[in-house]
Amino acid sequence: MTRRRFASGGDSIRLMVADREVVGHGINGRPIYFDSPDCPFPAIRYQEVNSKLCALREKELDDWKNLSLDEKKHSFCQTYAEFQHFTPEWKICLAVALWLVSVGIAISISMKTMLYGKLPQTFDDERQSAQLRRIIQLQMNPITGLSSKWCYQENKSNSIIGCHLKLNFSKAYTEVHSNCNVVYPNYLKYHQIKPCIPNEYP
Incomplete structure (x- = not known):
């Protein structure tokens, strides 16, 4: 109906x-x-x-x-x-859009300054260096991860992972290269672990 x-x-x-x-x-x-x-x-x-x-x-x-x-x-x-005359309504739309963007920026700044605290200690360069050394020492993810790019026979990284470490963890990369020859053998000796050499893989 x-x-x-x-x-x-x-x-x-x-x-x-x-x-x-x-x-x-x-x-x-x-x-x-x-x-x-x-x-x-x-x-x-x-x-x-x-x-x-x-x-x-x-x-x-x-x-x-x-x-x-x-x-x-x-x-x-x-x-x-x-x-077809161009009306001034676009000015109102632009003003509202800019006002909303400014409100969002003000809220994010206020939350970052007053609500959020400091970054965790894991963001410090020293902690990142220690974490990177620990990953290499424990051979974490040796198939496709960071440890798979590390040459444990020569205690150094190849060119690909070396460039990545230099770009993202410059200080950690320097500390790993300077300390791994000492830290890694001592770690293996303390835990009585045989070094994993890629040439010994079947």
Whole structure:
């Protein structure tokens, strides 16, 4: 029932159209007036029919060159220049966007200064150096991890991991290279562990 009423127009559409003449399909098949460059022919007239418009309609049946500019504009709400004019609404949108960004930045700064504490000690260079030495000494993830790039026979890294360590852990890389020859043998001797040499793998 509702679908049939909507398809046939319905009371709401009749009230919206009123006494205006339906002249075409329009932008979406509904009898509404809308100025758009994509659909320059609205479905209904801009104004309701009156005696003045009836005389103008009779005049429009002849050559439109005889019509004045005001008479041509009388059938439409706006001209192309008017409804395509650049409106200042973008300023409001930009102002709201900048305001939201500034509020977000202010909240993040306030949370970083007042809510969050200092970084953990593991972010210090000394702790990173100790962690890196520990990873190499315990041979953590020897298949694809950091230990797989370390040559335990010569106690040094290859070129790939060396570049990575120099870029990300410059101080740790220096300390590992300077101390691994002493720390690693002592660690193995203390725990009675045989060094794992890649050449001995089957």
